[in-house]
Amino acid sequence: MGNYDALLILSFGGPEGPDDVLPFLENVVRGRGVPRARLMEVAEHYLSFGGVSPINQQNRDLVEALRPVAGVPVYWGNRNWRPFGEDTVLRMRDDGVRRAAVFATSAWAGYSSCRQYYEDIARISVEGGPELVKMRHYGDHPGFVTAVADHTRQALERLGRDDARLVFTAHSIPLAMAETAGPAGGLYEAQLHRSAELVNRALGRTRPWDLVWQSRSGPPQVPWLEPDVCDHLRKIDAPAVVLVPLGFVSDHMEVVYDLDTEARQVADELGLPMERASTAGVHPAFVRMVRELMDEPEPAPCALTCCPPPRRPGAPRA
Known part of the structure; x- marks a missing residue:
């Protein structure tokens, strides 16, 4: 221990x-x-x-x-x-x-x-x-999954319709960074997909769900994980949406600005009923x-070659 x-x-x-x-x-x-x-x-x-x-x-x-x-x-x-x-x-x-x-x-x-x-x-x-x-x-830990599932359930109840599509969001990162995440690469996306599936299962839902990205920054010529949440909302075929900020553990600025402000504005323009679930908090x-x-037993340290730093300068995102 x-x-x-x-x-x-x-x-x-x-x-x-x-x-x-x-x-x-x-x-x-x-x-x-x-x-x-x-x-x-x-x-x-x-x-x-x-x-x-x-x-x-x-x-x-x-x-x-x-x-x-x-x-x-x-x-x-x-x-x-x-x-x-x-x-x-x-x-x-x-x-x-x-x-x-x-x-x-x-x-x-x-x-x-x-x-x-x-x-x-x-x-x-x-x-x-x-x-x-x-x-x-800890994205697959039952405590995290339970917290996100409970807050998602509450958002569904506020929306008042069970046919809403769950759209999980996480911070976008450059593709080069995503490809080197974890010992064999791709672990950032894989962990988020796994966590989203566990939350959906905890809710007892069988409907399809989406994982999309938010808070992109950096030069436009550098490819990042897509689609962006706002672009996704413009194309989605769903009667209503619950945004689930799975990639964040608290409702900080990237959540309240990118989702509660920017994504909310897009949903309102589209006439798309939308609620946002709280983070684990x-x-x-x-x-x-x-x-x-x-x-738990002390985790084994990662290899120094795991998740190398990005080569290109980035930019902040609120």
Whole structure:
């Protein structure tokens, strides 16, 4: 078993006010050569919500939900905004933490969704500080599946029709990155397909479902996973739709902007009845899952060649 004396929630981070937006985005794209104009475009997405990303409050809620069940102190740190992971690890060292389980707020294989968290762990580790052990991918864990299925069921009930088509969404990534995800490649897409099937099965549904992509960024000449959710809605042959943001564990900016704003606008233009399911969030089954992951044997480390970093500069996406 893990034998941990603390739990670290390691996340992406997000701004908490208008003055935070540009510094946060500059942290996200540091070293990637993203044009200033693109930063300003994405900044407007955040500013339309008061400059506050929901992800930080979602993480605070998750930390509070975990405190009664984790059995160890629970800490939280981010890659791109306060509280930064390196500051959190220094506090853990000062608190005498020796070995901590790391729960990354991304469930999937891939460079951005997994390998980069390993890089974060290496970067924020300090001499005399705790050993940090990243827990496994969890998109197929019954706790995650139950949480997503329950929230999807609630969306179907709000829509008031059982004939709605389920459209699962996840963050698009460059095809080159998708092809190198996991030891043999293609694992990002395969895990999401598997999770969507498990959710559909948990709902007792036999109707077809779709897996589509959202939040694409980067140069247009670089191929990314398709179809985009908005393009898919324009072509879909269905009486109603429930969007299920399967690729995300909290309702952060990419969910509330790309789905609740952009996709909602497309559905309204089409006259297509649509509801959006909540993400796992602090569903009790999801919270229990984090505790159960801590009780599993320590995962074997990935090979250094697994999920290599992208070769091309990218761009942020709100």
